[in-house]
Amino acid sequence: MTGTDVMPYSSTDDAAQHEVLQKTWAPRRGLFSWFFQIDHHSIGRRFLFTAFVWFGCGGILAALMRVQLAKPNNTFLSADRYNQIFTLHGITMMFLFGVPVMEALAVYVIPLMLGTRALAFPRANAYAYYLFLFAGLMVYGALFLDMAPDTGWFSYVPLASPAFAPGKRVDIWAELVNFTEISALIVAVEIVVTILKQRAPGMSIHRMPLYVWSMLVTALMIIFAMPSVMVASNFIGLDRLVGTHIFNPAEGGDVLLWQHLFWFFGHPEVYIIFIPGLGIVSSIVTVFCRRPVFGYTAMVLSLVATAFMGFGLWVHHMFATGLPQSGESFFTAASMMIAIPSGVQIFCWIATIWLGRPSYRPPFMFVLGFFAVFVIGGLSGVMVASVPLDIQLHDTFFVVAHLHYVLIGGAVFPLLGGIFYWFPKMTGRLMHEGLGHASFWLVFIGFNVTFFPMHKLGLSGMPRRVYTYLPETGWGALNLLATIGAGVLGLGMLLFFGNALWNMWRGRAAGADPWGGDTLEWATSSPPPHYNFLRLPVVSGREPLWHEPERAPVVAGLAADKREVLITHVFDAAPDHRYVYPSPSPWPFVAALATAAMLVGGLFTPWSFAIGLTVLAIFLTAWFWPSSPAKEGEESADSPKSGEAS
Amino acid sequence: MSSRATIDVSDLPDFAFGSRSIMWWATVWTIAIEGAVFAATIATYFYLQGNEKSWPPADTPLPGLFWPTVNVLVLLLSLLPNQIVKNAAERCDLRTVRIGMVVADLFAVAFVVVRVFEFHHLNVRWDSNAYGSITWTLLGFHTFHLVTDLADSIVLTVLMFSRHGHAPKRFVDVAENSFYWYFVVISWIPIYAVLYWSPRVL
Numbered sequence: 001m002t003g004t005d006v007m008p009y010s011s012t013d014d015a016a017q018h019e020v021l022q023k024t025w026a027p028r029r030g031l032f033s034w035f036f037q038i039d040h041h042s043i044g045r046r047f048l049f050t051a052f053v054w055f056g057c058g059g060i061l062a063a064l065m066r067v068q069l070a071k072p073n074n075t076f077l078s079a080d081r082y083n084q085i086f087t088l089h090g091i092t093m094m095f096l097f098g099v100p101v102m103e104a105l106a107v108y109v110i111p112l113m114l115g116t117r118a119l120a121f122p123r124a125n126a127y128a129y130y131l132f133l134f135a136g137l138m139v140y141g142a143l144f145l146d147m148a149p150d151t152g153w154f155s156y157v158p159l160a161s162p163a164f165a166p167g168k169r170v171d172i173w174a175e176l177v178n179f180t181e182i183s184a185l186i187v188a189v190e191i192v193v194t195i196l197k198q199r200a201p202g203m204s205i206h207r208m209p210l211y212v213w214s215m216l217v218t219a220l221m222i223i224f225a226m227p228s229v230m231v232a233s234n235f236i237g238l239d240r241l242v243g244t245h246i247f248n249p250a251e252g253g254d255v256l257l258w259q260h261l262f263w264f265f266g267h268p269e270v271y272i273i274f275i276p277g278l279g280i281v282s283s284i285v286t287v288f289c290r291r292p293v294f295g296y297t298a299m300v301l302s303l304v305a306t307a308f309m310g311f312g313l314w315v316h317h318m319f320a321t322g323l324p325q326s327g328e329s330f331f332t333a334a335s336m337m338i339a340i341p342s343g344v345q346i347f348c349w350i351a352t353i354w355l356g357r358p359s360y361r362p363p364f365m366f367v368l369g370f371f372a373v374f375v376i377g378g379l380s381g382v383m384v385a386s387v388p389l390d391i392q393l394h395d396t397f398f399v400v401a402h403l404h405y406v407l408i409g410g411a412v413f414p415l416l417g418g419i420f421y422w423f424p425k426m427t428g429r430l431m432h433e434g435l436g437h438a439s440f441w442l443v444f445i446g447f448n449v450t451f452f453p454m455h456k457l458g459l460s461g462m463p464r465r466v467y468t469y470l471p472e473t474g475w476g477a478l479n480l481l482a483t484i485g486a487g488v489l490g491l492g493m494l495l496f497f498g499n500a501l502w503n504m505w506r507g508r509a510a511g512a513d514p515w516g517g518d519t520l521e522w523a524t525s526s527p528p529p530h531y532n533f534l535r536l537p538v539v540s541g542r543e544p545l546w547h548e549p550e551r552a553p554v555v556a557g558l559a560a561d562k563r564e565v566l567i568t569h570v571f572d573a574a575p576d577h578r579y580v581y582p583s584p585s586p587w588p589f590v591a592a593l594a595t596a597a598m599l600v601g602g603l604f605t606p607w608s609f610a611i612g613l614t615v616l617a618i619f620l621t622a623w624f625w626p627s628s629p630a631k632e633g634e635e636s637a638d639s640p641k642s643g644e645a646s
Numbered sequence: 647m648s649s650r651a652t653i654d655v656s657d658l659p660d661f662a663f664g665s666r667s668i669m670w671w672a673t674v675w676t677i678a679i680e681g682a683v684f685a686a687t688i689a690t691y692f693y694l695q696g697n698e699k700s701w702p703p704a705d706t707p708l709p710g711l712f713w714p715t716v717n718v719l720v721l722l723l724s725l726l727p728n729q730i731v732k733n734a735a736e737r738c739d740l741r742t743v744r745i746g747m748v749v750a751d752l753f754a755v756a757f758v759v760v761r762v763f764e765f766h767h768l769n770v771r772w773d774s775n776a777y778g779s780i781t782w783t784l785l786g787f788h789t790f791h792l793v794t795d796l797a798d799s800i801v802l803t804v805l806m807f808s809r810h811g812h813a814p815k816r817f818v819d820v821a822e823n824s825f826y827w828y829f830v831v832i833s834w835i836p837i838y839a840v841l842y843w844s845p846r847v848l
Contacts (some may be wrong), residue, residue, distance in 0.1 A: 193675070
């Protein structure tokens with residue numbers, strides 16, 4: 001298979017190849033083409049954009065809460081409105097932003113980084129996107145109808161049981177979980193399959209970029225953690241809709257069971273949100289320190305170890321429920337142990353920076369911000385891992401401070417750095433560096449001024465989720481400070497996204513590789529063509545672009561006149577077979593619409609599922625029915641193998 | 647930037663079965679997701695059992711054993727046509743695939759029909775007590791997963807009788823569909839044991 005033909009391709013070859021590939025992979029044109037698109041660039045961009053819109057909505061809700069809490073006895077928001085707002089803020093950030101935004105970035109970046117033409121199962125990817133879009137529309141629509149969930153993002157029973165939460169608010173929470181988790185699970189499967197089977201020849205498992213590793217680990221965690229919360233949300237939905245008693249103690253049900261099912265998902269969820277951030281940090285540190293990350297193997301093992309341990313910690317959210325002491329000790333030990341792999345990674349990055357030549361440009365600044373904020377969040381995490389301290393601090397603002405340090409530090413700082421870093425790849429233009437630095441400092445200072453005082457507020461006993469407090473508590477000054485900080489943080493976010501939106505059209509042209517990147521996404525033009533690479537790259541190291549010979553080695557023989565993708569072996573990424581991917585189709589959109597109608601109908605009657613599934617079956621059949629043998633590359637099984645274009 | 651070809655893939659096949667194919671891997675992770683759903687539901691079953699002095703709770707009769715046991719036999723027998731279909735698909739033998747799929751689908755239909763009797767002999771309602779709720783829910787989840795796979799298999803069977811049937815891609819789909827059926831069978835055995843034997847034995 002290794003060719004002896006070393007004749008380089010001429011520019012005429014390249015132009016011919018481009019023309020054929022362009023015809024094959026370009027999206028269709030026309031009025032309704034928006035609903036047909038399935039390529040990972042369009043869907044990835046939409047996914048990212050939508051996730052950031054929900055992020056903005058969640059941010060506005062946070063600002064409303066900060067205004068309400070700025071002074072004691074404030075009457076800006078009513079108690080009921082406040083309950084809906086803090087619940088929706090949590091739901092938005094966890095279900096509509098934290099997980100989806102990381103998957104969205106991966107949908108865009110991973111196929112490029114792996115050197116392949118497409119994401120696996122592109123139609124399912126479009127379906128997952130639309131479900132995610134409808135999820136947010138549903139829950140924000142509910143807010144305007146005064147029907148938004150109001151029982152907290154983890155919606156504990158018995159508060160969420162039919163007896164204590166009449167109306168449809170909790171049912172909307174349960175359906176939202178169904179929407180977002182179906183979407184997240186589908187994307188997770190696509191990401192795992194793409195990473196395992198579509199890497200460029202030569203990118204064996206020990207040469208995978210750390211960002212790819214982090215997304216592989218994240219997607220596997222999603223696959224094993226999210227079913228638990230779907231089971232829980234369906235149980236509560238059944239309890240409320242058809243009168244089952246799973247969480248009803250009067251009939252043998254159990255309320256603590258809810259917390260087990262929820263946190264078996266909820267704790268890994270934290271890692272699902274920040275492990276992609278760790279991958280982004282590795283990408284940025286490598287490029288901006290001009291050297292490979294120190295301790296690649298240790299980094300990979302730490303990621304995997306974090307993922308495994310992440311499934312053994314959930315009970316530390318339940319220390320206040322009076323579990324047996326031996327159980328509490330086990331989960332305390334496990335919770336403290338997770339600091340070890342996290343620490344290993346931090347030290348590896350520090351070693352990388354130490355040994356490299358760091359250049360302090362905006363993406364790298366966000367990474368430095370990540371170090372500071374995430375380490376503080378980790379330290380307060382070790383504090384609340386201890387049972388006696390946790391019982392004192394449970395449900396206080398200390399926990400609010402801790403979780404924001406971990407999630408904003410672990411996920412949002414790297415994400416903003418990552419957006420700044422990959423923005424030129426996605427748009428072909430650069431964001432403004434000066435504004436990037438300014439937005440970093442505003443976000444960093446604003447974040448700390450907002451959340452650091454909350455540690456102190458929690459220690460002095462301020463409970464979370466209260467809509468107001470009395471002046472005698474003495475919490476007024478620090479709350480006002482936090483509100484001022486939130487204003488600065490919001491300003492920083494506006495500046496960051498303003499910078500992005502403005503430069504989408506006005507930015508300086510980036511060229512293929514503005515940062516001197518090491519991974520394959522920088523080997524193609526910015527923004528990438530619909531087919532990603534003129535010819536698939538062949539890889540011979542961990543930083544393929546840094547030790548590339550003068551003439552880049554590529555793959556020949558992949559058909560250009562149909563949507564053919566190279567499938568490789570799981571471990572050594574040796575070429576295995578060619579496979580034709582599906583063409584654009586409106587059915588994922590239609591099927592997602594039907595799914596959404598079914599789930600919303602399910603708020604009112606269980607028959608919605610009977611009717612909905614029948615309709616959905618028809619649409620899915622239309623989706624999977626091949627259009628025509630020629631179009632799909634479905635020659636008869638005995639016909640000779642198809643040739644290639646160039 | 648100029649490039650040169652170092653690998654030529656034009657001789658490689660344009661489809662593959664088993665762990666070489668992306669369909670197989672997608673099926674594996676779907677199985678992992680569904681397995682996690684069943685695991686969480688079974689964990690709930692035993693968790694709730696801890697709240698009762700007896701299981702099923704007093705005044706609730708045991709679930710009928712006859713129909714679910716019939717279903718175990720139906721599923722075990724279905725493995726035979728299922729394996730024949732899988733082997734035929736991997737040889738691209740369209741005739742055997744068509745006949746075998748019809749037979750395998752009939753087994754699945756039989757299973758669903760027997761499932762109706764099974765529900766009728768649970769001897770408890772879903773809204774009687776937590777035992778009834780989790781019993782109905784666990785059997786319900788399994789039925790849902792079964793019916794969706796049946797619908798999917800019927801569509802695929804029709805597809806194999808259409809002009810689109812004789813394509814390598816379709817044979818991969820058929821082979822992975824048969825692979826998934828193993829999970830349907832293997833997941834039913836522990837659920838059967840939990841629902842019908844654990845209240846009798848434990």
